[in-house]
Amino acid sequence: MKQDILHRKLRAGIVGGGQGSFIGAVAWYLKRSYKSFEEMARAEASLPDGIDFVMVAVPNHLHYRVARTFLEHGIHVVCDKPMTFNLEEAQTLVTLVEQKKLIFALTHNYTGYPAVRHARHLVRTGTIGTIRKVLVEYIQDCPTKSGIAGSVGDIGTHAENLLEFITGVKIAAVCADLTAFIEGRQLDDDANMLLRLENGGKGILTCSQIAAGEENALSIRIYGSKAGLEWHQMEPNTLLFKQPGQPLQVLRTGLPYMSEEASAATRLPAGHPEGFLEAFANVYRLAIADIRRVKSGASPEGGYPTVYDGLRGMQFITKVVESSQKGAVWIDF
């Protein structure tokens, strides 16, 4: 893991700002800067020491344009979410990534938590049995600056992504009831959904930005034929493991019984809390490892959210909005 941290040979660029000021950086210390991201992509692609990948951290409405531009110039991308504004744009990025054989990582950062990765491990190894019921929530108080995407676009996609990431089971149909409670809001600030999973399991997804007094309450509970799991983003180093007739087990990151995958995402000994930033960094670490692999001719190994997760998120939003607009009816995926 140590050699991943010291990424001596990769050159990173960043595009931020968005009000006309764009910056390009190598190895965190500004070496070159540009007035536009188009100029930056063009220049860096042609330089002998041009950047290997770019981090897209501009305002949401620019994600697509910036990401597409760097992909077109053959530069790997790590992009903040939401990936695009609509399904068509998402499909364009997928096509570009496939044509150019580039790495595209989407920072669905919650997948970077070690306990989330251990949850996925327990599902994959059959410990939970067949997934029957999933309850996933992302609940917040009214944010002072609300996103323009509505609660489903802002946070609902995190919940959807978490569900499919951990369970490996796809949502097959949704019945969604969206509401805008706060006067003047154009888009939903609350959403309740029934889910049907492709394997016959059932679920509930609720996201809200009108939940008085809540902070950033993303959580998931999974019940399978053999056991259950529970995880709360606000206590991220704990994973509850529930077996019928057995004592509840409190699994904790940093302890020897955790899976290799969870341990690889853990920096500190048990009881030394890690948090949001470390989870975010874990997504970066995995993406950078893959960029290094493809640059050295090896195959990428994945393990982080990609352009396909971005496409999936846009499909999810599209179906959810369609369901709600038709009166909260079932829509197949």
Place this chain on the structure above:
Amino acid sequence: MKQDILHRKLRAGIVGGGQGSFIGAVAWYLKRSYKSFEEMARAEASLPDGIDFVMVAVPNHLHYRVARTFLEHGIHVVCDKPMTFNLEEAQTLVTLVEQKKLIFALTHNYTGYPAVRHARHLVRTGTIGTIRKVLVEYIQDCPTKSGIAGSVGDIGTHAENLLEFITGVKIAAVCADLTAFIEGRQLDDDANMLLRLENGGKGILTCSQIAAGEENALSIRIYGSKAGLEWHQMEPNTLLFKQPGQPLQVLRTGLPYMSEEASAATRLPAGHPEGFLEAFANVYRLAIADIRRVKSGASPEGGYPTVYDGLRGMQFITKVVESSQKGAVWIDF
């Protein structure tokens, strides 16, 4: 409160058993016993020291017959839930209670918890503001003896009752997706529902008897325009109170800031845990106080679940089953 506990003047009967053995009791120590509940109702109604009220604690399928019989003989009833098997029977009991002007208490025992009563108080006094979102759950592991009513009938009605009891807002429409996961089960062992409330609020109700490792996880979270509330049956003496931008408050039974209604339902000082049995007894205490009132010519004051809650529960089950059978579509109440 003390004088309520020592109910010297009321004579209580109980009907239990159900396999052919019925018992009638006065003041807990068996004075008279009967071979059938019909015989008991007839005899007690004609005795000078006959019972004032009967507790119906027979198996679920007999609730209706026993309750009706005692009502017909003019005896007040405290009945376990579910009240009846269908809507028609529920309507019959309502009519009987109204005609005979009798007290009919239904032991929706969870309404008896002091913290639940304080939650209702906070809603009633406007502290929460307009109810916008309600998340209510009743989740259990597979019970060794499953009820014949399905999860909605067994436990879903507790969740529905709790929602309407605390918020004072009625469910206006439901979209319910019921599943029988366990092989061989005739009825649902899991249900996910979207709710629309009569005041424009939205909600989710989920109940399950396939939630591996869960015990008796009834909980409710309420978000209003001003504040939020959270209560968990398994930590019944705690009520979480959430205000935007303010510290979360942990309200605890037995402390001086609790409402009069909550304090009246509390027996012990703060930190001396009360539980399920005390909540159950609180429903009895309120019902018995009303029986005493009507016997002395006063008007009943309520505050406990009645025959109308039983009717409401049957309506709920009926609508939920209809919704699910039609493919999880919206059904108005």
Place this chain on the structure above:
Amino acid sequence: MKQDILHRKLRAGIVGGGQGSFIGAVAWYLKRSYKSFEEMARAEASLPDGIDFVMVAVPNHLHYRVARTFLEHGIHVVCDKPMTFNLEEAQTLVTLVEQKKLIFALTHNYTGYPAVRHARHLVRTGTIGTIRKVLVEYIQDCPTKSGIAGSVGDIGTHAENLLEFITGVKIAAVCADLTAFIEGRQLDDDANMLLRLENGGKGILTCSQIAAGEENALSIRIYGSKAGLEWHQMEPNTLLFKQPGQPLQVLRTGLPYMSEEASAATRLPAGHPEGFLEAFANVYRLAIADIRRVKSGASPEGGYPTVYDGLRGMQFITKVVESSQKGAVWIDF
């Protein structure tokens, strides 16, 4: 267990009040009453249907006199704590109980919790290994009516009793620092103690009645050579079980993995909270079972706090006060 609940053949008396009004009862419904406890003891001892045992629920300063009087008349005693005012009185009661071969139960009610009994079971069966460290606390906010005994006498003895009850290991020496923080208090309202246990283990006991905002926070943590335990009175149905390198286990009353002893003290299924009153009643049930045994010529089986626990408590108070008065020095038991 059912047959224990219906204690048809035992006749119980109660002595309460204390301001000159004493009452004697049989089977909860007052059959006979008396003007003094001396008269009651004398009369009941000579009646053919006289009481089998008496419950001593008078103010603390009368416990000794009332208990002694009934013992002298050959009547079994269930006595609230503190048992006596000083060590000499405690010794007198021990002698009386031994001479008369009577049952004497002391309501150290916290020993009645099922999770406490399971903790003792885990220690007894060697699951915890050799006891090395014990942290026991009893912390409260300033009570509105403070006991006259000081914090050590009021609540410290509960902590001491809990420690020795669960671990089976005796305190061998104490170094105690007592303080009266509240102006005008004659006795301690706070105490911190180092403990040395007879087996070489070490411990801390702290009790306080100046802990702002605390309710009734009795807790114990035990660390042995193999595993650890943690229990909190305010979440009484949960016992934490800690093994090195293993997931923390949350043991819960009412589940099949609990010991027979814990299950026998549990009335309700898992997830249906039991509390303080049920724990209190468990002490009564065990005492009454023993009274029945000795009345039928069998040997008592114990399992509840007795006159020896009362004696031990008085020794504890005596040693603690001596230690503190000498400047918080070590005093051997």
Place this chain on the structure above:
Amino acid sequence: MKQDILHRKLRAGIVGGGQGSFIGAVAWYLKRSYKSFEEMARAEASLPDGIDFVMVAVPNHLHYRVARTFLEHGIHVVCDKPMTFNLEEAQTLVTLVEQKKLIFALTHNYTGYPAVRHARHLVRTGTIGTIRKVLVEYIQDCPTKSGIAGSVGDIGTHAENLLEFITGVKIAAVCADLTAFIEGRQLDDDANMLLRLENGGKGILTCSQIAAGEENALSIRIYGSKAGLEWHQMEPNTLLFKQPGQPLQVLRTGLPYMSEEASAATRLPAGHPEGFLEAFANVYRLAIADIRRVKSGASPEGGYPTVYDGLRGMQFITKVVESSQKGAVWIDF
């Protein structure tokens, strides 16, 4: 805050390794390396672009020698703890720091948590009233690699430092009972202490490295004449605030009611967990800000643990060991 993060003008060196391999770095990317720390200190002190400060991250037994060497060459120091091996060495460093007017930061990292800083703020502003009772704990399972310092030196000093940091009240006397439970251990692996505070308050400090199943359980509870506080390192973003007769308040980092000092130490919005590394970094940020101040001729402002905290820690260890060796008697500070 942003300008603190980008410390463009300060040049940092690091001394690590310790088995003969020492490294010197500028701005994280190795510019120069050395075979010994003596050589590094000498060379860097004479270079025009020599380092401004050094981070001492060598094994514990070398802290003193390395720190002293760089101080002697006029280079500011950020040093891991324990600062020295004994009191004399600590005094030497204090003298050097005072003579040379250098910044010396000691990474008592737990003081860097925002909730700890808010706790200190609440004490300083009188919200808690006069400190009466403090319970501070640092409890761990047997570490696989135990420190050579014993539990008091390894972790007890963190507890001592946290107590004095938050309360601003000094420990005046200690009565300490140290034990080595694990066979073959030279020094204590467990310690229980009674504390007397300079203001008349009382306390308990316990640290242990034999607490089966515990992770890194540092916690503090403070009770004053007006209110109480509780903080647990393993849930670092939460601070419990307890007022008599009022609801318990759960204070959370990132929310607007937190003090300016706590907010300045917080990077992310509420509900986005921060952890151990961010707390550590907060100590660095404050130290670096002071180094910048003194380099620009301004006065240092402090706010982080310094050479005086290191001296205090050595005094604490010395007194504790003396107390225990004399049989756990009281030793004044």
